[in-house]
Amino acid sequence: MYLDFQKAFDKVPHQRLLSKLEALGITGKVSGWIASWLKGRQQRVVLNGHKSSWIQVLSGVPQGSVLGPLLFIIFVNDLDDGVISKLLKFADDVKLIGQVASERDVDSLRADLQLLVEWSADWQMLFNVEKCKVLHVGYNNMCASYFIGNTEIQSTDEERDLGVIVHKSLKVSSQCNKVVKEAYSILGVINRCFLNKTKDILVPLYKSLVRSRLEYCVQAWRPYLVKDIELMERVQKRMTRMLPDLKNMSYPERLKILGLTTLESRRLRGDLIEVFKIVKGFHNIDRNIFFHRDIGVCRGHSEKLHKHTFNLDVRKFSFSQRVINHWNALTQHAVDCNTVNSFKRCVDHYIRDKGY
Numbered sequence: 001m002y003l004d005f006q007k008a009f010d011k012v013p014h015q016r017l018l019s020k021l022e023a024l025g026i027t028g029k030v031s032g033w034i035a036s037w038l039k040g041r042q043q044r045v046v047l048n049g050h051k052s053s054w055i056q057v058l059s060g061v062p063q064g065s066v067l068g069p070l071l072f073i074i075f076v077n078d079l080d081d082g083v084i085s086k087l088l089k090f091a092d093d094v095k096l097i098g099q100v101a102s103e104r105d106v107d108s109l110r111a112d113l114q115l116l117v118e119w120s121a122d123w124q125m126l127f128n129v130e131k132c133k134v135l136h137v138g139y140n141n142m143c144a145s146y147f148i149g150n151t152e153i154q155s156t157d158e159e160r161d162l163g164v165i166v167h168k169s170l171k172v173s174s175q176c177n178k179v180v181k182e183a184y185s186i187l188g189v190i191n192r193c194f195l196n197k198t199k200d201i202l203v204p205l206y207k208s209l210v211r212s213r214l215e216y217c218v219q220a221w222r223p224y225l226v227k228d229i230e231l232m233e234r235v236q237k238r239m240t241r242m243l244p245d246l247k248n249m250s251y252p253e254r255l256k257i258l259g260l261t262t263l264e265s266r267r268l269r270g271d272l273i274e275v276f277k278i279v280k281g282f283h284n285i286d287r288n289i290f291f292h293r294d295i296g297v298c299r300g301h302s303e304k305l306h307k308h309t310f311n312l313d314v315r316k317f318s319f320s321q322r323v324i325n326h327w328n329a330l331t332q333h334a335v336d337c338n339t340v341n342s343f344k345r346c347v348d349h350y351i352r353d354k355g356y
Helices: 012-023 028-038 065-075 105-124 173-193 199-214 226-241 251-259 263-278 322-326 339-353
Strands: 001-004 088-089 093-097 158-161 166-167
Touching: 001 065, 012 028, 028 065, 088 199, 158 173, 158 322, 166 173, 173 226, 199 251, 226 251, 226 263, 263 322, 263 339
Parallel strands: none
Antiparallel strands: 001 093, 088 093, 158 166
């Protein structure tokens, strides 16, 4: 369930926020500074030279500030008190996640939703029901109905989650189409605005403005269907053809001259780097959530991971499964690296040797 607060940053009650700060032990001069920063603000509307009267601002945290988002996080920090299901919070976006295999699970999820609704009413931070959505995932999902008050939350086939389109089938074609469309649009702007198309100009522009969009959070939605992989690769192919001197060359030759690799090989590289960070503890993530060590295998390096068997492609090609064969094929020297940069060099050698 994707839940959205109504004008979240503008509706934080000042007095209630200060009471939460006091409960956290923020008192004295610091509390006074924050109170004076929030209170005493006024606003008015100016339209076509006509001005409204000034009114006091009694709620909201000033946007565009460093302290504002922090105060908002403090205000909604106790939102998940008593909630059994998984609750994820990011700024004013809230996701309630639960597994529903029976009517009992549905009732439990509805009870958690009711707790959130009661919290929003108690703390004057109501949900915008029209923007709240339910995403039913899985073939055997019961697709139950969920309500905020007397209004049913609308179900959806896909939802944008922190810039990534999540489809109920968990396939990533919609996300691929979105980022490719954005990438072509930016390439068109570059092509029209720069007459002198040289390697020194186009490659930095491509890396910063185009490729960065194609690789945003790509470890979470890396494409596995051939049509999606080719769709994304065509963006880079078009960029390399924008250089007049390279038009008649093959794609591998153009990449070699420009010092680039295929997008698919970069995605593989990114996967392996993420595994290294998780296994070595560079990320504050429990490695057992994603991986289990393959015990009893003597050949290869000492950090081999166990690969499970799944029937569905969505699970086969998920991050924790698609990368295991490549990780297990690395050398002992690679997995023994102590820094991310040294591991990157080993991965580059591995990818180059394998011809990806």
